Amino acid sequence: MELFSSKPGDDGLPGRERGFAMAAVMTVTTMGVFDGSVVNIALPQIARSLNVSPAAAVWVSNGYLLSAAMTLAIFAALAARLGFRTLFALGLGLFTLSSLGCALSSSLAALTGMRLLQGIGGAATLSIAPAILRTVFPSRLLGRILGLNALLIAASTAIAPVLGGAMLSALSWQWLFVINVPLGAIAMALALRAIPGRSEAVNKPFDFVGAILSAVMLGGLILAASAFSQSDGQEVTSSTLTAAVAYGLVALIAGGMFIRCQRRAANPLLPLEIFRSARFSLAALTSLASFISQGMTFVALPFLFQSVYGYSAFASALLFLPWPAGIVLVAPHAGRLADRYSPAIISSVGLCIFACGLVLLALLPEHAQPWDVVARSLLCGIGFGCFQSPNNREMLSNVAREHSGYASGVLAIVRTFGQCLGTAFVGVILSATAQPALKNVIQQDLAVRLSLWAAAFATVMAIVFSISRLRDRAKQHKPV
Structure with missing residues (x-):
């Protein structure tokens, strides 16, 4: 297999x-995707088991997301000081042990605390995973391995709800966390053997001020988004709006202070020089806009399938399967093409296909046939699969190799916040369309259509950012 064959001049590992x-x-990566998907499915069972309200049980999910988001930038900086192997092993160990702690928790407070620790461990591993792949594999195979990684994420996303539902029907929710323990032990043995350690000592002081400001900034954004996304289609109350605005202001102030701090710091948490590469910055903006779009669609479609079309939760899951299936079909080939041709062109084509699929979903008839829904969802998955791995390759390959950890952290941050912002936007639209004079089905149908059109608009913005890279490339190659 070419992925594991070596050629003269190859960088990376044997x-x-x-x-x-x-x-x-x-x-x-599979553990992280599976954990995030099945925990949401298990929330009703967790609420009943711990005798708490469904609203309180939501923090089992949000706690993980919050702690992970707040520490992504910190771990991207620590990778340069600790080395990939040490940071990966520490994060994996924390994730695995806290998974066991989740399974043994007998109260909501204990479970939420373990989920917070699990989020920190997950952030430590997932924030540097693409950078590890770049270090391990030669540059000529980078697009291909990122395509396989995208395939794995899509396949895990598709399988997780079905497998999780089957496990919950036969076992208690604790087993969803227990399964991480043997998988974590296997991954730990492999990581300690093969992942490279620190190549040279980095004894520069750590930017603690930048770390605190980044955590406050990212945490504030998550909390502001969560305040809107939990409205459940009800009108936004004054207290919810006040909380969201307060969190947003805190995030904005912390973000301004963070940027100022990074410009002045001798050893910044996140070197802003990586954004001097226009191709890197445009790829990051492209990724942010596309994940906003995907986040909106992933929240809107269940409302369309269940509340508007009247399908069961299981049937809705089956209707959703074509999306990740499209990614599975296309992502490896897109990654392989990105190693030979311009990743910006390939990802731009993928975004155009993705936008067409979203427009077709927004135009679904009132009584759509299942095959029609499947075909339009599949087109979205094909487009997103064509976009994702080439765009990730573009981000990682347009920074110096020693900055791979930072680039990988930025990739994780824009993905996380794109999805969170997309979820928040749907919450805002659901709240704005909650009118007492309208029937519930009509309200949700209107909200879903608006959300899908907004997702299509976000994808058009991603296309603009992506095409801008082509103009930047043309300028770089213009004869002087």
Whole structure:
């Protein structure tokens, strides 16, 4: 297999060691995706088991997201000081042990606390996973391995709800966390063997002020988004609006102070020089806009399938499967093409297909046939699969190799916040369309259509950012 064959002049690890490192990274990636998907499905059972309200149980999910988001930038900086292997192993160990703690929790407070720790461990591993793949594999294979990684995420996303639902029907919710323990042990053995350690000592002081400001900024954004996304289609109350505005202001102030601090710091948490590369910055903006779009669609479609069309939760899950299936079909080939041709062109084509799919979903008839829904969802998945791995390759390959950890952290941050902002936007639209004079089905149908059109608009913005890279490339190659 070409992924594990070596050629003269290859950077990275020898072929066999690549396989072990790839297995470690992809095992952890699968654990993270599976954990995030099945916990949401298990929330009703968790609420009943712990005798708490569904609203309180939501923090089992939000706590993980909050702690992960607040620490992404911190771990991207620590990677340069600790090395990939040490940071990955520490994060994996924390994630695995806190998974066991989740399974043993007998109260909501204990479970939420363990989920907070689990989010920190997950952030430590997932924030540097793409950077590890770049370090392990030669540059000529970077697009291909990122395509396989995208395939794995899509396949896990598709399988997780079905497998999780099957487990919950036969076992208690605690087993959803227990399964991480043996997988974590296997990944730890592989990681300690194959993932490279620190190549040279980095003894520069750590930017603690920048770390605190980044955590406050990212945490404030998550909390502001969560305040809107939990409205459940009800009108936004004054207290909810006040809380969201307060969190947003805190995030804005902390963000301004963070940027000022990074410009002045001798050893910044996040070197702003990586954004001097226009292609890197445009790829990051492209990723942010596309994940906003995907986040909106992932929240809107269940409302369309269940509340408007009247399908069951299981049937809705089946209708959703074509999206990740499209990514599985296309992502490896898109990654392979990105190693030979311009990733910006390939990702731009993918975004155009994605936008067409979203417009077709927004134009679904009132009584759509299942095959029609499947075809339009599949088109979205094909477009997103064509976009994702080439765009990730563009981000990682347009920074110096020693800054791979920072680039990987930025990639994780824009993905996380794109999805969170997309969820928040749907919450705002659901609240804005909640009118007493309208029937509930009509309200939700209107909200879904508006959300899908807004997602299509966000994708058009992503296309604009993506095409701008082509003009930037033309300028770079223009004869002087």
